Amino acid sequence: MTTPRRTSDKAAHTRGLTTAPTRRLTTAQALIAFLAQQFTERDGRRHRLIDATWGIFGHGNVAGIGQALVECGHAMPYLQGRSEQAMVHAAVGYARQSGRLSAHAVTTSIGPGATNLVTGAALATVNHLPVLLLPGDTFASRPADPVLQQLEVPHSGDVSVNDCLRPVSRYFDRITRPEALIPAALQAMRTLTDPAATGAVTLALPQDVQAEAYDWPAEFFAPRVWHVRRPAPDPFELEQAVRAVRAARRPLIVAGGGVHHSAAEETLAAFAASTRIPVASTQAGKGSLRHDHPADVGGIGHTGTATADALAREADLVIGVGTRYTDFTTASGTLFADPAVRFLNLNITGFDAHKLSALPLVADARTSLEALGEALGARGYHVDPAYETGYTDAKERWERRVDAAYAADDEDARPTQAQVLGLLDELVTEDDILVNAAGSLPGDLHKLWRTRSPRQYHLEYGYSCMGYEIPAALGVQLAAPGRPVWALVGDGTYLMNPTEIVTAVQEGLPIKLVILQNHGYASIGGLSESVGAERFGTAYRHRTGGGGFTGAPLPVDLAANAASLGMHVLRAGSVGELRRALAEARSADRPTCVYVETETADTVSGPPPAQAWWDVPVAETATRPSAVEARKEYDRQIAARRRHL
Numbered sequence: 001m002t003t004p005r006r007t008s009d010k011a012a013h014t015r016g017l018t019t020a021p022t023r024r025l026t027t028a029q030a031l032i033a034f035l036a037q038q039f040t041e042r043d044g045r046r047h048r049l050i051d052a053t054w055g056i057f058g059h060g061n062v063a064g065i066g067q068a069l070v071e072c073g074h075a076m077p078y079l080q081g082r083s084e085q086a087m088v089h090a091a092v093g094y095a096r097q098s099g100r101l102s103a104h105a106v107t108t109s110i111g112p113g114a115t116n117l118v119t120g121a122a123l124a125t126v127n128h129l130p131v132l133l134l135p136g137d138t139f140a141s142r143p144a145d146p147v148l149q150q151l152e153v154p155h156s157g158d159v160s161v162n163d164c165l166r167p168v169s170r171y172f173d174r175i176t177r178p179e180a181l182i183p184a185a186l187q188a189m190r191t192l193t194d195p196a197a198t199g200a201v202t203l204a205l206p207q208d209v210q211a212e213a214y215d216w217p218a219e220f221f222a223p224r225v226w227h228v229r230r231p232a233p234d235p236f237e238l239e240q241a242v243r244a245v246r247a248a249r250r251p252l253i254v255a256g257g258g259v260h261h262s263a264a265e266e267t268l269a270a271f272a273a274s275t276r277i278p279v280a281s282t283q284a285g286k287g288s289l290r291h292d293h294p295a296d297v298g299g300i301g302h303t304g305t306a307t308a309d310a311l312a313r314e315a316d317l318v319i320g321v322g323t324r325y326t327d328f329t330t331a332s333g334t335l336f337a338d339p340a341v342r343f344l345n346l347n348i349t350g351f352d353a354h355k356l357s358a359l360p361l362v363a364d365a366r367t368s369l370e371a372l373g374e375a376l377g378a379r380g381y382h383v384d385p386a387y388e389t390g391y392t393d394a395k396e397r398w399e400r401r402v403d404a405a406y407a408a409d410d411e412d413a414r415p416t417q418a419q420v421l422g423l424l425d426e427l428v429t430e431d432d433i434l435v436n437a438a439g440s441l442p443g444d445l446h447k448l449w450r451t452r453s454p455r456q457y458h459l460e461y462g463y464s465c466m467g468y469e470i471p472a473a474l475g476v477q478l479a480a481p482g483r484p485v486w487a488l489v490g491d492g493t494y495l496m497n498p499t500e501i502v503t504a505v506q507e508g509l510p511i512k513l514v515i516l517q518n519h520g521y522a523s524i525g526g527l528s529e530s531v532g533a534e535r536f537g538t539a540y541r542h543r544t545g546g547g548g549f550t551g552a553p554l555p556v557d558l559a560a561n562a563a564s565l566g567m568h569v570l571r572a573g574s575v576g577e578l579r580r581a582l583a584e585a586r587s588a589d590r591p592t593c594v595y596v597e598t599e600t601a602d603t604v605s606g607p608p609p610a611q612a613w614w615d616v617p618v619a620e621t622a623t624r625p626s627a628v629e630a631r632k633e634y635d636r637q638i639a640a641r642r643r644h645l
Contacts, residue, residue, distance in 0.1 A: 058109025060136025064210020088120025093475030111149025258322015467497025
């Protein structure tokens with residue numbers, strides 16, 4: 001980069017004054033130099049905000065951001081991706097593992113490179129995880145319309161495909177003049193570091209503006225620290241919360257992702273130990289307590305445990321901590337069944353704190369738990385011992401069901417999916433991290449997995465995006481070097497997005513990929529059957545004469561595919577082989593894949609079924625018996641749905 005210099009204008013010289021120091025840089029060079037000097041601070045610890053930039057280059061960014069990355073040298077590390085969507089997933093994985101205190105930027109060319117960001121951006125924003133998107137854009141000066149990959153909008157000259165990113169971004173701006181970068185960059189950093197508003201942030205960069213030079217104020221590039229605040233609860237709301245808890249006979253805590261984002265795990269553990277209130281967890285909140293904490297009762301909702309869901313049905317006060325209350329958590333409005341049930345929501349966003357007509361406690365999760373715990377402790381509060389004994393006994397019964405699902409005594413048998421998890425359960429320590437997002441695995445993991453540490457369970461279920469797991473594992477591994485990182489995928493998910501295996505090989509990231517081959521969409525197949533759609537279009541099989549996909553499994557060799565992309569591959573055909581392959585993969589210092597075909601026969605013990613309902617509307621009129629029967633069951637279930645007012 002160029003060094004600071006002083007410039008002056010004629011009027012300033014006439015007055016005997018000079019202007020402030022400036023640096024003459026292109027807009028792209030200025031942006032990269034600015035990003036390299038941004039930091040976060042929370043609880044006295046400083047972190048670099050934008051730790052690296054992922055990029056795939058085309059004509060829309062190669063001469064701008066691409067050249068700027070070359071120009072800056074080691075000041076901004078560069079990571080080479082293979083798919084624009086996957087780069088965002090990797091950045092999201094990094095941000096989550098970093099506690100939202102560090103993030104990555106992602107740069108693309110215009111056109112398809114930019115629109116490929118949309119899915120990843122939506123995932124980041126849904127999950128409140130920071131990522132900075134820097135898509136190239138068409139010319140601001142419009143020397144020729146249309147340019148390559150430009151979508152013309154006849155009724156609006158200032159719209160480009162980048163506008164697709166507006167509804168999925170927490171902040172969006174198009175930098176049509178170099179000097180407009182200054183306020184836009186500052187707003188972007190503010191949004192990325194706001195614990196209540198963070199998500200995807202998009203700065204669309206016209207390719208001519210990227211390369212345009214400008215005299216930038218030198219102070220724009222000075223180190224800047226963004227404090228990540230921990231807002232305290234309002235005294236009135238806190239007193240209301242204390243009264244609500246003290247009045248409850250059967251309270252239940254629902255721990256969401258906000259517990260992790262706030263690093264409130266130890267505070268929650270102390271709160272639960274003091275009050276003896278049981279703690280259930282959403283997919284994002286699992287791991288808030290260790291599985292063996294006395295108050296931990298496992299996952300809640302459609303994919304939850306019998307213990308947690310039974311407590312939810314009888315709870316008279318539900319204390320949500322950092323949760324959005326998705327339909328999986330509430331069983332589509334059917335789970336919290338007590339006629340007098342009320343809600344108390346500890347959340348940093350007022351939007352989520354007021355859900356289900358709750359008493360709101362709008363504050364940081366850790367700060368609010370500390371304040372609530374102190375107030376309750378001062379008054380000697382804890383739940384009735386009989387209530388504690390009841391959920392403790394129920395938890396022990398559920399653990400026996402987990403043991404039964406995990407049991408794999410026949411070393412020569414083909415394993416079930418639950419047995420794959422059981423073999424992993426035997427192998428891992430608190431250092432291991434599991435990454436998953438979609439398919440049938442999230443349900444099994446939520447019900448069965450015994451989480452040993454706060455960052456072990458990395459389940460993206462806000463957007464449930466197939467193809468997230470492999471690139472996210474790269475981001476997690478970058479944020480947690482030296483820890484074993486497992487990406488668990490089915491064959492359907494693997495085929496969605498295997499490209500970043502190449503990046504893992506290139507960067508020497510020793511992720512462990514487990515491919516469970518079950519020849520189709522197992523989760524949607526089961527759902528399809530339950531709603532009368534007869535598993536239509538969910539199997540990976542040859543088409544038969546009748547027009548359906550009921551023939552032999554397709555001769556697709558995913559293990560060979562992973563090997564062709566550079567992974568070391570271990571094939572496992574039995575429980576014994578899988579046990580050995582997982583152990584070898586865990587100790588490997590290079591990207592390693594374990595490939596296993598899983599058993600799906602009904603005669604083999606599997607995980608317990610869903611313990612709560614999920615609303616997927618069923619055809620109201622149909623001639624096929626399966627759909628008619630499914631509609632009867634649907635009508636029976638929706639009768640229990642309620643609005644909490």
